[in-house]
Amino acid sequence: MAKMRYLQALRLAMTEEMERDPNVFIMGEEVGQYQGTYRVTEGLLNKFGDKRVVDTPISEIGIAGMATGAAMVGLRPVAEFMTWSFAMSAMDQLVNHAAKITYMSGGRIKCPVVFRGPAGVGTQLSAQHSHSLEAWFAHTPGFKVAMPATPEDAKGLLKTAIRDNNPVIFMEHAGLYGSSGEVSEDPDFTVPFGVAAVRREGKDISLIAYSKGVAMSLKAAEILEKDGISAEVIDLRTLVPLDMDTVVASIRKTHRAVVIQEEWRNAGFAAELATRIYEQAFDEMDAPIQRVAGADVPMPYAKNLERAAIPTEHDIVAAARRALS
Amino acid sequence: MADTIVKPPTEEDISRAEMLDLYRLMLRIRRFEESVYRKFHEAKIGGYLHRYDGQEALVAGIIPQLQLPHDKVLCTYRDHAHAIACGTTAREVMAELMGRATGCALGKGGSMHLIDPDRGFLGGDGIVGGPIPVSVGVGFALKYTGTNNVCVCYFGDGAMNQGGVHESLNMVGLFKLPVLYILENNRYAMGTALGRSTGQPDFILKANAHGIAGEVVDGMNVLTMREAANRALAHIRETGEAYFLDVECYRFVGHGIGDDNVGGQKLYRTDEEVEEWRRRDPLIQIIRDLKERGYISEEQIEAIEAEIKVEVEDSIVFAEASPEPPLDSLYEHVFSE
Numbered sequence: 203m204a205k206m207r208y209l210q211a212l213r214l215a216m217t218e219e220m221e222r223d224p225n226v227f228i229m230g231e232e233v234g235q236y237q238g239t240y241r242v243t244e245g246l247l248n249k250f251g252d253k254r255v256v257d258t259p260i261s262e263i264g265i266a267g268m269a270t271g272a273a274m275v276g277l278r279p280v281a282e283f284m285t286w287s288f289a290m291s292a293m294d295q296l297v298n299h300a301a302k303i304t305y306m307s308g309g310r311i312k313c314p315v316v317f318r319g320p321a322g323v324g325t326q327l328s329a330q331h332s333h334s335l336e337a338w339f340a341h342t343p344g345f346k347v348a349m350p351a352t353p354e355d356a357k358g359l360l361k362t363a364i365r366d367n368n369p370v371i372f373m374e375h376a377g378l379y380g381s382s383g384e385v386s387e388d389p390d391f392t393v394p395f396g397v398a399a400v401r402r403e404g405k406d407i408s409l410i411a412y413s414k415g416v417a418m419s420l421k422a423a424e425i426l427e428k429d430g431i432s433a434e435v436i437d438l439r440t441l442v443p444l445d446m447d448t449v450v451a452s453i454r455k456t457h458r459a460v461v462i463q464e465e466w467r468n469a470g471f472a473a474e475l476a477t478r479i480y481e482q483a484f485d486e487m488d489a490p491i492q493r494v495a496g497a498d499v500p501m502p503y504a505k506n507l508e509r510a511a512i513p514t515e516h517d518i519v520a521a522a523r524r525a526l527s
Numbered sequence: 528m529a530d531t532i533v534k535p536p537t538e539e540d541i542s543r544a545e546m547l548d549l550y551r552l553m554l555r556i557r558r559f560e561e562s563v564y565r566k567f568h569e570a571k572i573g574g575y576l577h578r579y580d581g582q583e584a585l586v587a588g589i590i591p592q593l594q595l596p597h598d599k600v601l602c603t604y605r606d607h608a609h610a611i612a613c614g615t616t617a618r619e620v621m622a623e624l625m626g627r628a629t630g631c632a633l634g635k636g637g638s639m640h641l642i643d644p645d646r647g648f649l650g651g652d653g654i655v656g657g658p659i660p661v662s663v664g665v666g667f668a669l670k671y672t673g674t675n676n677v678c679v680c681y682f683g684d685g686a687m688n689q690g691g692v693h694e695s696l697n698m699v700g701l702f703k704l705p706v707l708y709i710l711e712n713n714r715y716a717m718g719t720a721l722g723r724s725t726g727q728p729d730f731i732l733k734a735n736a737h738g739i740a741g742e743v744v745d746g747m748n749v750l751t752m753r754e755a756a757n758r759a760l761a762h763i764r765e766t767g768e769a770y771f772l773d774v775e776c777y778r779f780v781g782h783g784i785g786d787d788n789v790g791g792q793k794l795y796r797t798d799e800e801v802e803e804w805r806r807r808d809p810l811i812q813i814i815r816d817l818k819e820r821g822y823i824s825e826e827q828i829e830a831i832e833a834e835i836k837v838e839v840e841d842s843i844v845f846a847e848a849s850p851e852p853p854l855d856s857l858y859e860h861v862f863s864e
């Protein structure tokens with residue numbers, strides 16, 4: 203184990219997988235010579251050379267297509283989007299090509315590609331640079347969707363993503379890059395997809411989150427504890443596949459839930475999660491599920507408006523109180 | 528294709544007053560950017576910050592020649608200069624950068640999304656290549672409504688590698704739309720030098736391939752820039768067809784706050800290179816030309832500096848005294864009434 207930052211854990215995952223498998227390569231804007239916009243790929247060009255760390259033009263359609271095509275014939279690309287906000291022009295290559303080729307070919311083609319990069323709200327980056335788009339990808343059959351909340355998961359989930367034979371949407375959170383924690387240095391360490399983590403045990407209410415929402419939920423749980431409320435915090439880790447067993451087991455214990463996402467509220471992933479809870483554990487519920495989400499507006503620039511548009515631990519606390527009242 | 532343009536204006540065509548105006552506008556932009564930088568580091572301005580230092584001639588040589596607000600301007604996130612050149616006041620720009628209710632987008636847009644439609648400025652765009660598809664529609668509408676107006680669309684060298692750009696240029700060439708493309712060719716897209724981003728850096732060839740005429744221009748000299756722009760605008764107004772200027776320029780500072788320290792820029796360019804381009808500073812050149820013609824005295828230079836200082840300081844005082852947008856404006860403007 204070693205203490206490291208989330209972005210270093212991502213780098214370690216890529217380094218180890220590149221050492222393990224010569225077919226793994228990295229591509230994207232500014233990943234090489236510039237050392238990565240967020241320094242996630244720092245040093246990798248020096249270590250692996252420009253055959254395996256490929257700087258691309260600002261061509262998201264080209265990036266998505268190149269990674270997909272290379273994966274279709276046996277390579278294992280890890281393609282970085284500088285941020286997920288810039289991936290939107292590439293949606294056709296992602297959704298109509300990467301996500302569908304295996305099915306359309308009757309399983310004759312594998313597409314082992316990872317699309318990774320930061321998502322979520324930064325600080326005053328305004329409307330075009332603040333997206334969380336996980337619901338779009340979770341909505342699309344054929345993608346696996348991973349959203350690590352901790353440095354250790356950043357490493358373990360990315361390694362699983364690279365080894366997976368399917369397109370994986372790997373959404374990091376720019377607000378977590380600097381967070382640090384203990385990470386296994388064992389090159390065989392991975393975190394499997396579809397296994398949620400109980401980050402804190404509790405008996406009164408389940409706070410179900412992913413990505414940055416997990417840290418917010420842990421803070422909310424501390425605040426609630428002062429009022430004698432025992433909150434359980436679940437980190438979904440992957441949205442597809444989704445570990446409903448862990449969620450339902452928690453609901454059977456607490457009978458109340460808050461579902462948390464940073465993305466826009468309307469038709470977001472939390473809505474899917476809440477519906478599944480109702481489908482699978484309606485009889486267990488003692489109160490309606492409460493939802494914490496971003497405001498349904500393009501992200502405003504002004505500090506005060508931005509603050510009002512994004513969820514915080516206080517919104518989670520308030521939602522938990524509503525569920526318990 | 529370049530020979531379709533009308534005769535270039537001669538040096539005599541520019542008066543002393545016009546030359547002084549060019550100087551004043553470029554200096555206003557430079558001083559504004561410098562103060563914005565200071566305010567960013569005082570944490571009065573948030574988000575990203577992309578400065579126009581070094582590229583002033585590209586707006587000063589073009590935008591004052593337009594018939595605003597009837598002509599339209601679109602540009603990138605590096606947009607402070609364009610707003611100011613279109614006539615948005617320093618107050619409105621500074622207030623927007625500080626996220627205040629008095630800003631040109633009521634605090635909702637910020638640095639990358641300055642906009643002022645009443646003055647013909649259709650805004651900055653945070654997505655590389657984003658304004659170019661939009662320019663097709665603006666050009667289409669200008670033609671559709673039977674005007675003789677032009678849409679001027681600015682974008683960077685990095686944007687030339689976006690798929691949407693080529694779809695759009697083809698449509699503009701096909702439909703013969705009145706758009707003036709200004710490629711702000713500052714040689715770098717973040718840390719990627721031109722030669723590392725395209726197999727064909729002859730952008731005129733690419734414009735020509737879509738049926739659009741164009742030429743390369745020295746964008747470090749505002750008089751050259753202005754002449755080329757006037758020729759191009761005359762061509763568009765006469766023929767109704769688009770024109771493409773590949774403008775050679777250089778940003779003197781980092782791409783944004785991320786590489787604003789020298790170490791950041793060392794990853795992709797040398798101090799010597801920056802110095803070499805700084806010697807071609809458009810402000811140095813216009814001052815030289817003004818002096819050579821006896822159009823400006825040392826006292827006037829000082830007076831213009833002082834006048835601009837007052838304007839910029841006033842914008843800061845105004846912005847800092849302005850209120851934040853009201854919280855209940857959060858859900859306003861998702862839709863129009």
Ligand SMILES: Cc1ncc(C[n+]2csc(CCOP(=O)(O)OP(=O)(O)O)c2C)c(N)n1
Pocket residue numbers: 231260262284288603605653654655656682683684685686687711713715716717782
């Ligand atoms: C589609 C998209 N991809 C990536 C980015 C991130 N980005 C912002 S500016 C920039 C460089 C653009 O360079 P260029 O077009 O040459 O314009 P300049 O900044 O030099 O004015 C990049 C990669 C973005 N904003 N949009």
Ligand SMILES: [Mg+2]
Pocket residue numbers: 683684685711712713714715716717
């Ligand atoms: Mg550039």
